[in-house]
Structure formats: structure tokens, C-alpha cells
Amino acid sequence: MKKQKLAVVFAALLTMVGFSSCLNGETDPTVSPKEFMKVNGGVGYYSFTSSSGYTITPANMSALKDVQLSTSYAYVIYSYDSSLMELNEDKSATINAVVGIRDGWAMPRATVEEDGNAPIYSLQNNTELIYYYGYPAYLAYYDKYNLFIPITYYYDSSEKSGEDSEESGADIDTHSFALYYDSEEASDKGTLLMHLRHKVINPDTKRDKTNTESFHFNIAAVLSAYTAKTGISMPDKIVIEYEESQTSSYDNTISNKLEFEYKSVFEENIANN
Known part of the structure; x- marks a missing residue:
């Protein structure tokens, strides 16, 4: 399985979003962006808003039942089918990892x-x-x-x-x-x-x-x-x-x-x- 990583720059310079996909003869349409996102809701009802304005609702919300975010922002890795959904739109996606970002x-x-x-x-x-x-x-x-x-x-x-x-x-x-x-x-x-x-x-x-x-x-x-x-x-x-x-x-x-x-x-x- 070959992994590819692409970088996308938000606002032309600094905010970087990573993507990865797997190739099995044909391109797998599943992509996995990684980005800093705003945290909405609470335990069991989280959603995450991108700097571009779209919101991710966890398709696997039950997997986040023990995640307690006390911060306003988090680093989020999520996956979705790019053949069915565009990047810059609200969507339901699988949350692979989420880490709260501490405030200064x-x-x-x-x-x-x-x-x-x-x-x-x-x-x-x-x-x-x-x-x-x-x-x-x-x-x-x-x-x-x-x-x-x-x-x-x-x-x-x-x-x-x-x-x-x-x-x-x-x-x-x-x-x-x-x-x-x-x-x-x-x-x-x-x-x-x-x-x-x-x-x-x-x-x-x-x-x-x-x-x-x-x-x-x-x-x-x-x-x-x-x-x-x-x-x-x-x-x-x-x-x-x-x-x-x-x-x-x-x-x-x-x-x-x-x-x-x-x-x-x-x-x-x-x-x-």
C-alpha cells in the first residue's frame, strides 16, 4: 500500500491541511485532512469548524464519548469519501484523532x-x-x-x-x-x-x-x-x-x-x- 501526502495552504501561506490516500490499483477516494479546528458542543455532541468555514459532524460520535475537550480549538484528523463530498462543505466524517490545543x-x-x-x-x-x-x-x-x-x-x-x-x-x-x-x-x-x-x-x-x-x-x-x-x-x-x-x-x-x-x-x- 502506497501512501501519498499532499499539503494544501489555507489563505495562501500558513494554515496547512494534510491529505493522505491509499492506492490499490485505483485511487481510493477516502481522504484524511488534518487541521486546527474550532470546537463546538460538548461531550457526546462535538462538531468542529474549519478556518474555511465548513463544519465537520462526527459520523462516529460514540467513539468520542470519553473525549473531554476543555479548549476552544483542537487539532483534528478526519476521513471522508471525496467522491461524494467536497472539502469546503459541511459534512459528516469519521474522526480519527482529536487533540485539544491549550490557550496562551x-x-x-x-x-x-x-x-x-x-x-x-x-x-x-x-x-x-x-x-x-x-x-x-x-x-x-x-x-x-x-x-x-x-x-x-x-x-x-x-x-x-x-x-x-x-x-x-x-x-x-x-x-x-x-x-x-x-x-x-x-x-x-x-x-x-x-x-x-x-x-x-x-x-x-x-x-x-x-x-x-x-x-x-x-x-x-x-x-x-x-x-x-x-x-x-x-x-x-x-x-x-x-x-x-x-x-x-x-x-x-x-x-x-x-x-x-x-x-x-x-x-x-x-x-x-
């Missing part, structure tokens, strides 16, 4: 010392990575207000909840991330500069492993503050400054930056927003 915060204020107490190993742009659930993590937009950022950080593997080396431990849940925008800070015209800070419980604990996980950030309040300050409704690009280190110690951080496009991703929709 985005605040329109300057950073203070108490905002961070742990370093970040790295940020990634447009690169598929494997994090502890075993699914890809990549930079993506759901819409112009909701952004998913893959963050690699240190965690304590001695507190693992299972024997699988990719399985998360208790320490994973002690990490939180926030973006800060200081309207009084100078930046290049057309650039939205935000500072990413990492906080963790028990910051003095030595953390010996790295984990990469996509976090969701709603930047609506930041964009509003940016527009009020600059008169620009949409920045050309976003720059995220973060505190990087090659160890888990917060004493040896250096400042690094990740830069990516913003306005060009959404410029076709500017007139309608």
Missing part, C-alpha cells in the same frame, strides 16, 4: 519582571515538528485574530505519567505562555512587535527534556491597541521576541526573535472586515 494569553501592556521565570528553547516558523501527542505542530492562523504558535520548551521527564518517552508528564501542565504588546515601544512601521514570556510552577526544578507544542493565542485586544496607537488596521508582519536558552536555567537567556507575514495572508479579506 495576549495582552496589550508592557512586560514586567514577574511575567516570565523560565526560558524557551526555540520558536518555529512553518516547520512541522513532533510534540508529545505525536502530531505535527506548525505556525498557523485560524483567522486574523487567532494564531497557533509552536513552542519548544524544557520539561521535567522524571514526573512522566507513563512509560512512553513521548507521553506527557505532570510537569507539562505547569507551563503557561503569554504575549505582550507595549504600545509605547518603538518598532518598525508596519510591524507588530510582541514579547512572549514563559512561566512555570517550581522554576528552580531542573528540566532535562524538550517538548514542542502548539499554543493558541487570541490577539484581538493586541490588534485593537496596535491600531489605536498607529492608525494601521493590519500590520505587514508580526515579530515575536522571546527569551531563549540552551538549558532550562533562566539565568542564561538571550533575546531572540521570530518574524512572519501577517497582512499578506489576509489582504484579500480586508475589504470585508
Whole structure:
């Protein structure tokens, strides 16, 4: 059985949807998209809405009876018959896997010392990575207000909840991330500069492993503050400054930056927003 993987880019740049199909002499019309989706409903009554606007209703809802999603967004892998249904339409589909995406915060204020107490190993742009659930993590937009950022950080593997080396431990849940925008800070015209800070419980604990996980950030309040300050409704690009280190110690951080496009991703929709 030969597997093919295709990539589709939503809004021309960043939101990537994967497809796979099997070939048995003839092309199998079953496709399996993978994407960040908005979570609707609750346990036993979930549905998932794509960034393109269509909604997936699980055909195998009973298989999700034990899935409890406490997040607004999830990474969803689902399958359907492409000979009967189009991609960009509401449909019933088989949910193969679903993973809740944890939320970060985005605040329109300057950073203070108490905002961070742990370093970040790295940020990634447009690169598929494997994090502890075993699914890809990549930079993506759901819409112009909701952004998913893959963050690699240190965690304590001695507190693992299972024997699988990719399985998360208790320490994973002690990490939180926030973006800060200081309207009084100078930046290049057309650039939205935000500072990413990492906080963790028990910051003095030595953390010996790295984990990469996509976090969701709603930047609506930041964009509003940016527009009020600059008169620009949409920045050309976003720059995220973060505190990087090659160890888990917060004493040896250096400042690094990740830069990516913003306005060009959404410029076709500017007139309608």
C-alpha cells in the first residue's frame, strides 16, 4: 500500500491541511485532512469548524464519548469519501484523532519582571515538528485574530505519567505562555512587535527534556491597541521576541526573535472586515 501526502495552504501561506490516500490499483477516494479546528458542543455532541468555514459532524460520535475537550480549538484528523463530498462543505466524517490545543494569553501592556521565570528553547516558523501527542505542530492562523504558535520548551521527564518517552508528564501542565504588546515601544512601521514570556510552577526544578507544542493565542485586544496607537488596521508582519536558552536555567537567556507575514495572508479579506 502506497501512501501519498499532499499539503494544501489555507489563505495562501500558513494554515496547512494534510491529505493522505491509499492506492490499490485505483485511487481510493477516502481522504484524511488534518487541521486546527474550532470546537463546538460538548461531550457526546462535538462538531468542529474549519478556518474555511465548513463544519465537520462526527459520523462516529460514540467513539468520542470519553473525549473531554476543555479548549476552544483542537487539532483534528478526519476521513471522508471525496467522491461524494467536497472539502469546503459541511459534512459528516469519521474522526480519527482529536487533540485539544491549550490557550496562551495576549495582552496589550508592557512586560514586567514577574511575567516570565523560565526560558524557551526555540520558536518555529512553518516547520512541522513532533510534540508529545505525536502530531505535527506548525505556525498557523485560524483567522486574523487567532494564531497557533509552536513552542519548544524544557520539561521535567522524571514526573512522566507513563512509560512512553513521548507521553506527557505532570510537569507539562505547569507551563503557561503569554504575549505582550507595549504600545509605547518603538518598532518598525508596519510591524507588530510582541514579547512572549514563559512561566512555570517550581522554576528552580531542573528540566532535562524538550517538548514542542502548539499554543493558541487570541490577539484581538493586541490588534485593537496596535491600531489605536498607529492608525494601521493590519500590520505587514508580526515579530515575536522571546527569551531563549540552551538549558532550562533562566539565568542564561538571550533575546531572540521570530518574524512572519501577517497582512499578506489576509489582504484579500480586508475589504470585508
